[in-house]
Amino acid sequence: MSDALNVEGIIEFFEKNARHPLTPEEIARHLGVGRRDKKRLLAHLDELVERGILVQLKGRRYALPRKVNLVTGTISMHRDGYGFVSTGEPEGKDIFIPARFAREAMHGDQVLVRAERGIRSDKPEGRIVRVVQRAHQTLVGRFEQTRKFAYLVPSDPRLGQDIVIPRNARGKARSGQIVVARIDSFPSKNRNPEGTIIEVLGDPGDPEVEVLTIIHQHGLPHRFPGEVLAAAEEIPGEVLPEEFSGREDLRDLLTVTIDGETAKDFDDAVAVRDEGQGRIRLWVSIADVGHYVTEGGIIDREAYVRGTSVYFPGRCIPMLPEHLSNGICSLNPDVERLVMTAEMLFDAEGVRLESRFYPAVIRSRARLTYTQVRAMIELGDTEEISRQGEVYPALQVMKTLAERLQERRRLRGSLDFDLPEAEIVLDLQGNIEDIVRGERYFAHRLVEEFMLAANEAVAGFLSAREIPLLYRVHEPPSAEKLQQFQEFLSHFNLKLSLRQGQVAPRDLQQLLDQVAGRPEERMINQVMLRGMKQACYSPENVGHFGLAAHDYCHFTSPIRRYPDLVVHRILRGALGKKGLSEHEKQRLAQTLPEIGEQTSARERRAMEAERDIVALKKCQFMVQHQGESFAGIISGVQAFGLFVELKEFFLEGLLRVSSLGDDFYHFEEERHRLVGEHGRRVFQIGDEIQVRVEHVDVERRQIDFVLEGAPPAAAQGDVADDGDS
Known part of the structure; x- marks a missing residue:
């Protein structure tokens, strides 16, 4: 039997030696496969075709x-079909699929496409040859x-085709309710998909139903299987004395x-000591989740499927059962907890002189909030300082160290984007009270600096020993993106020097510092960020461009991120008496690529769901303000209209150019401005304008403004309606 008779061997053969399409007989002859192994070869070929590789x-x-x-790729559908x-190629351009060639696919499907040049442009167009893998089963x-038929209108507008629900597949659902349907037949050129209702979530407008809708829309597992919960409950709720063995005792350390304020799971704790001559010792102790979650066990398998915890306003979908995440793994105050330190x-100067890693046991002295820490080290609140007693001197040392670490990162060119996020304020019933700009204090940065330092130290320790590791990597932006950004900056009389099509992170940070406080600051931050590649998990250490880290x-959040748990296990193995x-090491080299792909995909899914829920909450909040006027600032300008950020609420809406009837x-x-043809009126970034909330489309997550004083539904003709795409 040939060594090449495996999936990897067949792929390698086609990559290097196949000069034309081959029959199974020709493939067998080239690989030296005998008649006895012909079935295995055919099975491998079928698998590769199924995966879209062949x-x-x-x-x-x-x-x-x-x-x-x-080409094989993932299709992103527009609501218009x-x-x-x-x-997925670094420099590859997306292929446009006209609506007439896209009916058999659904948003997110992996498809096989025949690419060709577009008739009206040189941009690639194509038609779908086959759907390789379906993204949705429900x-x-x-x-x-209606009297004659029933259907489901997908909550995701990108899933543009309604799902036909036959009479015997409707269950107890009532018209207008939000439901979950299983797809029984997928769309074809001439037929819509069909499905069966498997769950009724409830009525639209119910806050719980809205959350469940997004959970199902993104395929988030939100209920733990009974056997996983049972396995978690079997773990003791407190640290047993015999578990102290082999651990350093840090219980006397002021940690x-x-x-x-609303956090319930605490997976990192910190302690410091001033050792004189400017030297400061830092302990970063992280919940030892790996002690309780056995690799390959039932809890571990469920955590791997989830990949990460997902955070919604007022709600968390945890990666681990609550008995672990909020209980024995959480570094609660005044109780013993097992950690990796x-x-x-x-x-x-903030230069790391030495580092050491070990399992330990701690006893946290205080559960502090960012607000409390800010009150003490930024505002000098004497009442808060008095309440915290011995903690305050330690916080002063932490502040000194964090400032040094922050300055050292700045000097090496680490990027610091100033893009505040919306914070949804809920009442006790889960209804939205307000939408405000999320505040970031030095207290946040203090913790971030310590976590970054620990992450770098662990990665450096394992990398120096050539131990396979799941890195957090961030590749440099492509030359094409940088050239586009360079051209964009020129319109603001800003320069960006490229060397061989690349740029140093330090140069980008200097640019951000240069535009700080200017009207176009936010837009330049956003455009730069969009040009960046997305950070991900990979066993290939290509460094972290954004952090300017090699x-x-x-390592610091194993309660809520599966990659951190993987790193903990690798570190524990490396620290053992015999090492790995x-x-x-070979096993890690084989398994880490798949873990990296899986956890990166789960992270992207969580981010999309979190963005979706925030957009939904913003629209729901603004429904009650339809017809009201607000002061706003133009935050973006496009051919189809103006993006306007309200001063009173931290949210953005679109003022369409079609509504400017004057x-x-x-x-x-x-x-980056709109100019009137006759009156020469100018709208540009940073301008303050008064707008009225004309319409809120909750389903499409879209808020439309008009200028204050404009007549209702003013229009001067249809324009491209793609500002929200």
Whole structure:
């Protein structure tokens, strides 16, 4: 039997040696596969076709898709029926799929596409040859029923096709309710998909139903299986004396946790000691989740499926059962807890002189909030200082160290985007009271600096020993993106020097400092951020561009991030008496790529769900303000209209150019402004304007403004309605 008779061997053969489409017989001959192994070969070929890695052509010939002008990628659909296929290639352009060629696909599907140049432009267009993998097995949406038929309108507008619900598949659902349906047949060129209702969530407008809708829309597992909960309950709720063995005892160290007011799981605690001559010792102690969650066990498998905790306003979907996340793994005050500790010594310049890692036991002295820490170290609140007693002197030392670490990061070029996020304020019933700009105090930065220091120290320790690791990586932006950004900056009389198509993080940070306080600051921050590649988890250490760090991993949040738990296990193995064996290193090298892909995908899913819920809450909040006027600031300008950020509430809406009925307005792209053809009125970033809330479309997550004083539904003709796409 040939060693090449495996999936990887077949892929390698097609990559290097296949010069034309091949039949199974030709493939077998090239690989030296005998008649006895022919079935295995065919099974592997079927698998590769199913995964979209190979394509099967007429005459049962096989080839790599790109060799026959086909590409495999993920399709992103627009509500109007067309889509774009992303191939995942670093420099690859998305392929436009016209609506007439996209009916068989649904948003998120992996598809095989025949690419060709567009008729009206040189941008790539294509048609879907086959759906390789379906992204959805269930859908959530609004159930509608008439006398003759019933259907589900998907909550995600990108899933543009209604789902037909046959008479015997409607269950007890009532028209207008939000339901979950199983897809029984997928769309074809001439038919809509069909499905069966499997769960009724409730009536639209109910806050709990709204949250459940987004949970189902993004496929988030929000209920723990009974066997997982039972396994968690079997774990003792307190640290047993025999568990102290083999651990350093740090219970006498003044250790504290610092988190938000509403946090319930505390996975990191810090302590410091001034050692004189400008040197400060830092202990970062992280919940030892790996002690309780056995690799490959039932709790671990569920955590891997989830990948991360997901945070909604007033609600968390945890990665671990509450008995662990809020209980024995949480570093609650005044109780013993098991931890993995990174102990580091820094000099007066913030340079790390030494580091040590070990399992330990701690007893947190205080559960502090960011507000309390700010009151003491920023505002000098004497009452709060008096209440905290012995904690305050330690916080002063922490502040000194954090400032040094922050300055050292700044000098090496670490990027610091100033993009505040909206904070949803809820009442006791879960209704929205307010939407405010999230405040970031030095207390937040203090904790962040310590966590960054620990993450870098752990990554450096394992990397120096050539131990396979799941890094947190962030690749530099592409040359094409940088050139586009360079051109964008020129319109603001700003320069960005590129060297061989690349830029140092330090140069970008200097640019951010230069525009701080200017009207276009936020837009430049956003455009720069959009040009960046997304950070992800990978065993390939390509460094972290945004942090200007050579070795970086996630170690500090194993309660809520699976990659951190993986790093803990690797570190524990490396710290053992014999270290990691070659066999264990080989196993890590084989398993880490898949773990990196899975956890990166789960992180993206969580981020999309969190953004979706915030957008929903903003729209729900503004429904009650339809018809009211507010002061706002123009935060963005496009050909189709103005993005306006309200001063009173931290949210943004769109003022469409079609609503400006007093003139014909033209978009001056290079200056990012709209100019009236006759009156020469100008709208540009940073201008203050008075707007009225004209319409709120909760389903589409869209807020429309008009200028104060404009007549209702003013229009000067239809324009491209893609400002919210």
